[in-house]
Amino acid sequence: RDAQKAIEETVDDFKKFDLEKISEVVEAFLNAGTVTERVKYVRDPKRVLPLMKTYYGEEKFKAEGFESLNKLQVSYRGEMLTSIVQMGDYLTAPIAIERMAGMPHVYRVDWESWVGYCEMTIEAMKKDRPVKPVMVRAILKRGSYFNYAFSDDEIWDSYKLGFKSNEESFSGYAKVDSDLAKELKLMLKDKKGVPVILKLSYPKDARSETQVEIVEMIAEGWVTNLSD
Numbered sequence: 001r002d003a004q005k006a007i008e009e010t011v012d013d014f015k016k017f018d019l020e021k022i023s024e025v026v027e028a029f030l031n032a033g034t035v036t037e038r039v040k041y042v043r044d045p046k047r048v049l050p051l052m053k054t055y056y057g058e059e060k061f062k063a064e065g066f067e068s069l070n071k072l073q074v075s076y077r078g079e080m081l082t083s084i085v086q087m088g089d090y091l092t093a094p095i096a097i098e099r100m101a102g103m104p105h106v107y108r109v110d111w112e113s114w115v116g117y118c119e120m121t122i123e124a125m126k127k128d129r130p131v132k133p134v135m136v137r138a139i140l141k142r143g144s145y146f147n148y149a150f151s152d153d154e155i156w157d158s159y160k161l162g163f164k165s166n167e168e169s170f171s172g173y174a175k176v177d178s179d180l181a182k183e184l185k186l187m188l189k190d191k192k193g194v195p196v197i198l199k200l201s202y203p204k205d206a207r208s209e210t211q212v213e214i215v216e217m218i219a220e221g222w223v224t225n226l227s228d
Helices: 002-016 019-031 035-041 045-056 111-115 122-128 179-188
Strands: 066-069 075-077 080-087 092-099 107-109 134-142 156-163 166-175 194-201 211-220
Touching: 019 035, 019 066, 019 080, 019 092, 019 107, 035 045, 045 111, 092 111, 122 166, 134 166, 134 179, 156 179, 166 179, 166 194, 179 194, 179 211
Parallel strands: 166 211
Antiparallel strands: 066 080, 075 080, 080 092, 092 107, 134 156, 134 194, 156 166, 194 211
16 A cells, blocks of 8 residues: 555656656756856745855856756655756756746756855865854765864764865764764665765864864755755
């Protein structure tokens, strides 16, 4: 019965979403080479537009380009659909698209998860080493590096944090046996890596530019404000 119900729900979701229309929106989004044009195709444009302007730094940028959307590798959650898109350079990446409430034929791309948006760039974090928590989107993996303020493995659990916008990784730490550490361990159970939204901060007078404390777990996955 459970298997049949899951199949029926998947079929219902498939019927609810117009994959041809979604493909058109993703193509327009990825071919847009200006902030003004791209923001037409994003979720929550009023809030996201200032973030886009800061992220790109100027009106024009190099568009990723569009080759195809994988319509066979699709998952659904509420009004959100995720799939894999092949860009103009033939590289692939996951992309999330929302069917807008009250507008069944209107779809918008989740820009923040697409770029792996963080409140600060990784370069700025390394330079400024903020003690005030900073929101980041990262890939969380188990770690094994201990040094400086985080040298005691009886006090700290070690993690490795990767970022979409930067090839360099950080070492992140959570206090052993804290609720946060328990949550992170449970999340990583049987998984090599998990996309997460976290808040990170540097210790006062930090000696390392890539060692940070994980102070808050905001969400698993890079998409926020999901409807079930």
